[in-house]
Amino acid sequence: MRREFKKKSKVLLIDDNYEHLAGIRELLNIEGTFDVVGIATNITVGLNLIKKYQPDIVLLDMNMPEKDGLQGILEISKLDLDVKVLALSGYDDADLIFRAMKIGAKGYVLKTMASAQLIYAIEEVLNGKIYLPLALSSRFFEYFQQTFREENAKQETGEEEENLLDYLTQREKEVLELLTQGITYKGVANKLFISETTVKTHVNNIFQKLQVNDRTQAVLYAINNGFLSNKMRISA
Amino acid sequence: MRREFKKKSKVLLIDDNYEHLAGIRELLNIEGTFDVVGIATNITVGLNLIKKYQPDIVLLDMNMPEKDGLQGILEISKLDLDVKVLALSGYDDADLIFRAMKIGAKGYVLKTMASAQLIYAIEEVLNGKIYLPLALSSRFFEYFQQTFREENAKQETGEEEENLLDYLTQREKEVLELLTQGITYKGVANKLFISETTVKTHVNNIFQKLQVNDRTQAVLYAINNGFLSNKMRISA
DNA sequence: AAAGATATAGACCAAAAGATTAACACAATG
DNA sequence: CATTGTGTTAATCTTTTGGTCTATATCTTT
Numbered sequence: 068m069r070r071e072f073k074k075k076s077k078v079l080l081i082d083d084n085y086e087h088l089a090g091i092r093e094l095l096n097i098e099g100t101f102d103v104v105g106i107a108t109n110i111t112v113g114l115n116l117i118k119k120y121q122p123d124i125v126l127l128d129m130n131m132p133e134k135d136g137l138q139g140i141l142e143i144s145k146l147d148l149d150v151k152v153l154a155l156s157g158y159d160d161a162d163l164i165f166r167a168m169k170i171g172a173k174g175y176v177l178k179t180m181a182s183a184q185l186i187y188a189i190e191e192v193l194n195g196k197i198y199l200p201l202a203l204s205s206r207f208f209e210y211f212q213q214t215f216r217e218e219n220a221k222q223e224t225g226e227e228e229e230n231l232l233d234y235l236t237q238r239e240k241e242v243l244e245l246l247t248q249g250i251t252y253k254g255v256a257n258k259l260f261i262s263e264t265t266v267k268t269h270v271n272n273i274f275q276k277l278q279v280n281d282r283t284q285a286v287l288y289a290i291n292n293g294f295l296s297n298k299m300r301i302s303a
Numbered sequence: 304m305r306r307e308f309k310k311k312s313k314v315l316l317i318d319d320n321y322e323h324l325a326g327i328r329e330l331l332n333i334e335g336t337f338d339v340v341g342i343a344t345n346i347t348v349g350l351n352l353i354k355k356y357q358p359d360i361v362l363l364d365m366n367m368p369e370k371d372g373l374q375g376i377l378e379i380s381k382l383d384l385d386v387k388v389l390a391l392s393g394y395d396d397a398d399l400i401f402r403a404m405k406i407g408a409k410g411y412v413l414k415t416m417a418s419a420q421l422i423y424a425i426e427e428v429l430n431g432k433i434y435l436p437l438a439l440s441s442r443f444f445e446y447f448q449q450t451f452r453e454e455n456a457k458q459e460t461g462e463e464e465e466n467l468l469d470y471l472t473q474r475e476k477e478v479l480e481l482l483t484q485g486i487t488y489k490g491v492a493n494k495l496f497i498s499e500t501t502v503k504t505h506v507n508n509i510f511q512k513l514q515v516n517d518r519t520q521a522v523l524y525a526i527n528n529g530f531l532s533n534k535m536r537i538s539a
Numbered sequence: 540a541a542a543g544a545t546a547t548a549g550a551c552c553a554a555a556a557g558a559t560t561a562a563c564a565c566a567a568t569g
Numbered sequence: 570c571a572t573t574g575t576g577t578t579a580a581t582c583t584t585t586t587g588g589t590c591t592a593t594a595t596c597t598t599t
Contacts, residue, residue, distance in 0.1 A: 197444040208433040249520035284485035
């Protein structure tokens with residue numbers, strides 16, 4: 068079988084530090100399997116280059132003046148091209164790492180890391196993987212767990228701590244459900260095929276059980292206690 | 304300087320598969336730096352052993368009948384001892400990894416991984432670090448980003464899409480802020496030292512600007528558009 | 540100086556919300 | 570079987586809310 072020419076991956080660099088920029092370009096050129104199709108010292112220029120050259124991967128410095136790296140990631144992904152972003156940073160700022168990964172960075176490496184690790188990271192990302200060096204993923208997870216600690220604490224004690232919503236009857240929950248959509252009593256009455264006054268009675272009972280005095284407070288209680296829209300919730 | 308005796312770390316194993324349990328115990332005994340203080344084939348027994356022996360670390364199988372591993376982690380952390388949990392699993396189920404890490408597991412390793420890696424993971428965790436093998440952290444991050452993708456999509460277009468809240472004047476925001484607490488017009492009037500009719504005027508303007516017809520809807524709009532309680536929100 | 544936006548507030552009316560009381564059904568309990 | 574309790578239904582009455590219109594004072598911008 069004839070050996071195929073491996074197509075070089077197109078890489079684009081964005082870093083406000085030109086020294087560093089040139090250094091990486093040199094490194095990647097020497098490595099030989101990459102084709103640095105463009106370099107930019109700010110995001111605006113970088114975005115244009117991305118549109119022009121459609122690189123496979125962008126190495127994006129996180130710590131830049133004016134537009135910061137996070138904004139850059141968002142804008143790159145808004146281009147809706149198949150460009151992977153590998154974040155570069157001088158510091159292992161957990162919050163920055165967390166947010167970068169959250170908005171879709173495919174990896175995050177420190178500038179202080181060995182060239183070999185950078186190369187490896189780029190390759191992993193190009194292969195569709197997500198790469199965070201152990202040191203950074205460790206930082207990430209600390210931050211991640213800390214972010215959820217409070218929520219977890221609630222969850223842990225959540226079994227003992229009474230959720231007033233549990234005291235509502237089925238019918239009352241139905242009514243509350245509709246209230247949380249900003250529907251009037253009349254509207255609720257129509258939806259449930261009962262009279263408006265009946266709805267009021269239910270609502271009054273709801274108020275008492277939730278220990279609130281009006282619908283706004285009831286709706287707030289419902290939302291804050293897992294009645295709806297629990298995206299990131301853990302049920303155990 | 305005299306060499307001190309290194310105190311062996313106390314390890315406790317919980318796994319419903321006795322074969323595997325014995326295997327790990329053997330491995331750790333051979334290694335020599337660990338002291339396996341107890342083994343259990345279910346969580347209930349395991350919890351008692353933890354209370355009794357106060358191990359430094361617990362290797363906890365995630366895939367167990369009756370109580371699953373996640374529940375186990377929660378219950379262990381509820382003991383409020385300084386016990387680190389290293390999750391063990393036969394599969395690299397992204398959801399399981401995500402949830403385990405979220406509720407505080409200090410690490411997650413696959414049973415299929417080499418012994419050396421298990422030893423290393425245990426040591427890292429004992430040293431206060433959080434350890435996820437590259438393969439698993441990769442899975443984790445895929446899941447993590449997927450979880451946020453929807454939210455990100457909103458965020459990305461969030462700049463163009465107008466947030467009606469921006470049209471509110473400062474005073475109107477103050478009023479809305481109070482409305483979201485379920486305070487009556489009279490109450491708002493008192494808090495802001497203005498007349499009740501003025502509050503009504505503001506509220507009316509708010510309704511028009513937010514394109515809603517009543518306070519409940521206004522409050523819901525406010526909450527859904529970043530007016531308050533944005534725990535896990537990313538601002539960019 | 541004029542125009543525009545903002546904060547203030549009164550009057551009036553209609554609609555909705557909230558409090559109180561009560562009837563009916565049904566299940567559990569003594 | 571009577572009783573007690575709970576849940577659903579509903580009417581009446583009072584308070585709050587919301588709509589509309591008008592109006593004044595202040596402040597900024599043109």
